Amino acid sequence: MSEIPASEQAQLDAARDEFVAQWGAMGSSWGINRTMAQIHALLMITPRPLSTDEVMEELKISRGNAHMNLRDLVGWGLVRSVIRKGERKEFFEAERDVWKMFCTIVRERKRREIEPAIAVLKGCVDRVEGLESPEAKAFSEQTQALCEFMETADAVLSRVARSDESVVLPWALKYLAK
Amino acid sequence: MSEIPASEQAQLDAARDEFVAQWGAMGSSWGINRTMAQIHALLMITPRPLSTDEVMEELKISRGNAHMNLRDLVGWGLVRSVIRKGERKEFFEAERDVWKMFCTIVRERKRREIEPAIAVLKGCVDRVEGLESPEAKAFSEQTQALCEFMETADAVLSRVARSDESVVLPWALKYLAK
DNA sequence: CGGAACTTTCAGTAAGTATTGAAAGCTCTG
DNA sequence: CAGAGCTTTCAATACTTACTGAAAGTTCCG
Structure with a gap:
């Protein structure tokens, strides 16, 4: 099992947060709602699909907010929903290309x-x-x-x-x- | 002196208002403030420079609002200010190309x-x-x-x-x- | 210098957007 | 068909952004 020091994890987390925040700010200036841009950013840099609850947790936003913006992103075709067999929850994954x-x-x-x-x-x-x-x-x-x-x-x-x-x-x- | 029936004038005015309103709405969806887009629209379709007061009058907006947005438009390079000799007022004219x-x-x-x-x-x-x-x-x-x-x-x-x-x-x- | 003509600023407020949270809706499963 | 698990909706509210209007600032002219 390889070593991943806590400090490295912290460094990565900080960078991820920064990216999410900045992508959100950029969205605003292009007429895109901040939360939607943040969710998009989060999904882009997460190498596995996330559930609504995980998105809520990461970004500290309400269920309604997360839900609506995820739907919009799917509507734009930037995010697709993934259903894992045997699970009832819906997961979301961004196009990365x-x-x-x-x-x-x-x-x-x-x-x-x-x-x-x-x-x-x-x-x-x-x-x-x-x-x-x-x-x-x-x-x-x-x-x-x-x-x-x-x-x-x-x-x-x-x-x-x-x-x-x-x-x-x-x-x-x-x-x-x- | 050529005839310009009142009905034609009214038709033109209506079309101009429509254009200004729609350009304003478009601006919003591109992250540009509505009033700024409206002023821009107005100046584009007016074949002579307008003063701040004329802009206020046409769009029914306050002096402060007109002023700030005209300044922003100048800052973007989409509008230039024109000073007529012998007049103290500043006039504004949009790039039309x-x-x-x-x-x-x-x-x-x-x-x-x-x-x-x-x-x-x-x-x-x-x-x-x-x-x-x-x-x-x-x-x-x-x-x-x-x-x-x-x-x-x-x-x-x-x-x-x-x-x-x-x-x-x-x-x-x-x-x-x- | 005094003040008219015009421009600029900005605190307060209005208008517009986004967010919350709770309730209502589904859908599956025992 | 009861209810657990998850999604969807939406009225109320918080937040953000734009606008007003009045006061202060500038410039010019007699």
């Missing part, structure tokens, strides 16, 4: 945010069709430019996130990075 | 969010260097993968946002979009 994670996030944000935005912009463009005042012209031009931009972004992201390409992607991007 | 806007946002988010994130991740990697337990190994591998990912993203975005390329960019991306 960063490129797959990236593709998943791109795909979801595209669906949840970019596509609706395009619809809204198109609506705005339509509403002023045919108006002749200079103000109307300015409005129409700007909304149309934004709309085209979003459509291009949408198309580019579709290509980038095409799941069967997630193996090539790191390679391609690293090349792009020069 | 969507590709320049895009580059500005990329550059700022990179600086404010990606770079600090890389620093944090590096810190986490360092803290567990040399630890041997399997848990430590898992942690170290995951943080390292995230760190490399962020560095690649950082490099790619640097290239994309290089300001002198903002003319080629639309072309390049439209090509990428297939």
Whole structure:
């Protein structure tokens, strides 16, 4: 049996806590709720599935909170639930491949945010069709430019996130990075 | 003098309000404060610089709020202030070129969010260097993968946002979009 | 210098979001 | 079909973030 000094364990625990806290803070600034980001962080760095109770315990959060955010993460496709045979409890495990994670996030944000935005912009463009005042012209031009931009972004992201390409992607991007 | 029927004006106003409201809502979901996004929207679709008072009036917000958010927008480089000769008031005008806007946002988010994130991740990697337990190994591998990912993203975005390329960019991306 | 015109700050408050904890719902098993 | 074990929901509440409005600060001009 190999030795794992208590001090090393403490050092690791501290690093893990730091990571979870920071990932949570980052989430906030990207419009993602702190707890959700923390749970995600915790699952990413834990090499085995965790139960709701373990998540509650680690992060000192309530059952309701843990439950809801785990569900959301599953909804995003970033976490999957695992049922062990013979156990009634549900366990959760995060996708650990960063490129797959990236593709998943791109795909979801595209669906949840970019596509609706395009619809809204198109609506705005339509509403002023045919108006002749200079103000109307300015409005129409700007909304149309934004709309085209979003459509291009949408198309580019579709290509980038095409799941069967997630193996090539790191390679391609690293090349792009020069 | 050309005719601009009141109904057309009303139609335009409604469309403008809709656009401002929706852009504000979009901002929220991207972690940007609603008012800031609304001011940005308003300035984008107004073909002349506006004063703080005009912004307050249009959006029905307080002076303090208008002021702070205008400052933030200037800080992001999305809005510039214009001083007309002979006038003491300050006016504000948004960048209208969507590709320049895009580059500005990329550059700022990179600086404010990606770079600090890389620093944090590096810190986490360092803290567990040399630890041997399997848990430590898992942690170290995951943080390292995230760190490399962020560095690649950082490099790619640097290239994309290089300001002198903002003319080629639309072309390049439209090509990428297939 | 006095004060008009405008900008900036910030304590207090309002509005919006996230969290808790307890109750209600399932589902399996004896 | 009773109840243990686990999940789900949600009203109440805590926390966070954004906004207001008034006061203080700056700049310019006669």
